[in-house]
Amino acid sequence: MRGFVRKSLGAAVLLGVAAQSGVAQATASAPVCEPNQSSPAPVARATLFLQKAFAAMKGGNPSKDLREAIGQLSDPKAAAENPIGTNLMLGQAYVLFLQTPGATGIMRRGDVGFTTNPDGVIDIYAAADSAFDVVEARAPECVATAAQWRQQGPWLAVTNNAINALNANKLDSAEIYAKWSLALSDKVPYAYSVLAGVAKARNDNASATKYWQQALKSAEGDTSYNDVRLKTYYEMSTDAVARAEAATGAAKLTAARAAVTALQGYLAANPNDYQTTAALQNMTRMYIALGDTARIADVYAPIIKNPLSWGESTLLQAGVTATRYNKTADAVKLFEAALRNNPYQRDALNNLAASYINSGQFEKVPGLVSRLLALDPNNPDNVLMNAYLYSGLLKAAKTAKDRKLYTDSLVYYKEKSDKMPLKISFSEFSRTESEVILAGEIENRGTTSKTFNVYFEFIDKAGNVVATGQSAVGPVAPKAKQTFRVKVAAKDVAAYRYRPIT
Template identity: 30%
Template structure:
């Protein structure tokens, strides 16, 4: 998946004694905060709290403001003004030093159910929503009240996540939703936390929330696109693991739709195009596969080696062998020692009966992975093609003898090495595999491993001790070396 995007939220300051500044464009927003007398009285308490020089007097003024605004709301014939002054009062409560988000209702100023709890964040959000609903033109005036507390809390969530304090990050992310339930960014934090905890279903729900809440707001374009991509990749992974059926088809269809929407808004993104190739291949739409890797055929320099290799594999899987051949060739120019690409390219060239290009590919595959038995079977296949292509008796005999030689070499390979992982991991490169002892006695070996850069130069080495391995048994190995420039590996033959 793509790397997560975290942006600290810059909050506006909310001043208790004054209203947020508004531009001329919002001049139509007019809130009556001076009548009837309950509203005007609350306003005076709010101003007194903001201007008080004695800290112990502030709570009393704020309690009085809440009391006059909530004792009997039905008598206050100015609901917009009442809600706006409640908003300002809650904001001043929250701005106090060491203020808590949850308080006893009586301590805040409510006369009804005074022993109950009052969540000031929820109360602030409710008052802001009420004003926005009644006076949409006042949204910009109301927004800073939410933004200040939302920003502070969300930044705590992001900081906690960066410090691997996942419980705290989840707490603050959920808390920030109380003051800005329609903002997608807390869900973006939660989706990452759920992924860390391997809660796939919850992570997907959070990603869907990000996409839905982002809408067409350009402020959220990046998190929306990120969630589209990550959700699509997750659905593809689930689809690949699922048995054939309606659920599998639904996941593939959803992933494809997400990636097509992503590419519509971010055209040319190579990672998304690569993922879309997987989706359409799984859907069986071979025509769409061809369209997707068409750009890679025309301009391979725009894509990474891995992206070209995956497109090549997709092309081969849909019987577009000539296109697959070109894509593998272009990818190997960027990473000439990629073992899986060499293996798959050799198979494509065998299908095309292209011995001219196949010869150097199988030679390099043996150089990279000399104890991989299938490399010798492919070499035998190369000579088989040559035998079939010639009518010269001497050349045919040489070719057929070579077929038998390499098939025998495959059958007698010992030890046999199966590389199960070879990939970049941060600045390191990891290689893992299994070594099978095909002999009649226990044995040990030393693997002289080399890591290579894009030019094939050696950037790191390690002698890997293997064994002893019982006859007919196997063992695993795992190597991880710090090598920022490494993109591939090779090892000397184990004997």
């Protein structure tokens, strides 16, 4: 009866229910699943009813034939004499019945085909699971076939129902659907993820953690589940971070440790640049909560090990973390990598210049300041960087001549910064695939009211102008500030600059 197994799977595919590609297929050297589907008599009769049901599924209603098949297969003689064939066919019949008009997960036994205790109820998902369990335990060669049937249309539908119910905050329904999904196939992470979401919404942290861990375990080793793995680590880490920040004492430490572990898994799952940046910030806060700032370098250890594989925002945040905890040599490496990623990253230019000053690499600073001023000419802070440079040189000076030279230069740049008539600063630089938003404010440091016309250029990583924009800001009263916001359609924008404002 090998042909019937093939035919039954083929009929299911005709219904638009594709088998999972990851399920192992029989090979010439592997045992073939060939259950007996011709004896005893109830099994033989059930085979005929199933064949009629398959034919009806192409355009009719197979419910009657499926009920007849289930009735025959529920005969105790069938399972006693042929447990493998009986239970494989019974599982198939349940899966097909769930796809018929009016079928639900919980039904009256008589409406499904049982003649004994017809007014009792049956959970069809659980019944299908039990039938396939028998096959998998008794016939290892049929495990792949059972797995294909487990992940047919009813599993896909109920899994999607669980996800949709959770998204709609229908927690009870989401839980029911997710458990039905697991009854059919517990080797896939989606239902565990839903149950974790339900538990979290109910403030049941222990259950949420259990289900998250089960989701990760079922996703292990399968790259097609990378999105689920990333989402799971994100949910675990954000939950633990929130609990750590709300707790005190031992509970705070426990949650912080859990958050660090989850964040490490999250980083290993390769989130995007902005997600990684947020994860680094959270991990730093958790080490502080643990009172373990000596291990701050662990936060950016995977990044500094291979900096060119990370994005500019991640590298910048890692460098800021290293700077904050006096890891200047690490900060230099990270900011240098950020500039290799994007030569026009103004925060990386600024922070690298400061790191060079702090590490005594004074000769490297002037070039960075020139690059900063080319991007941001009306920011007094960029001019002031030269004053910091000469302050560092002054501390290292060996002769009176050098001390005078560096003192004069320090005073010159400090006064130049102080006397600049305006200051422009930026509060937002957001990019999508097709649009850029730039926002900030202009401070009028002069003595008369003035309107400032600002002309922006948006550039790619090679320095090519890909879009332009402008904003008339003002009139701005003396010693006052006024905001601006520019939105342009543009792709591949890496940075921005503006013409000197007069």
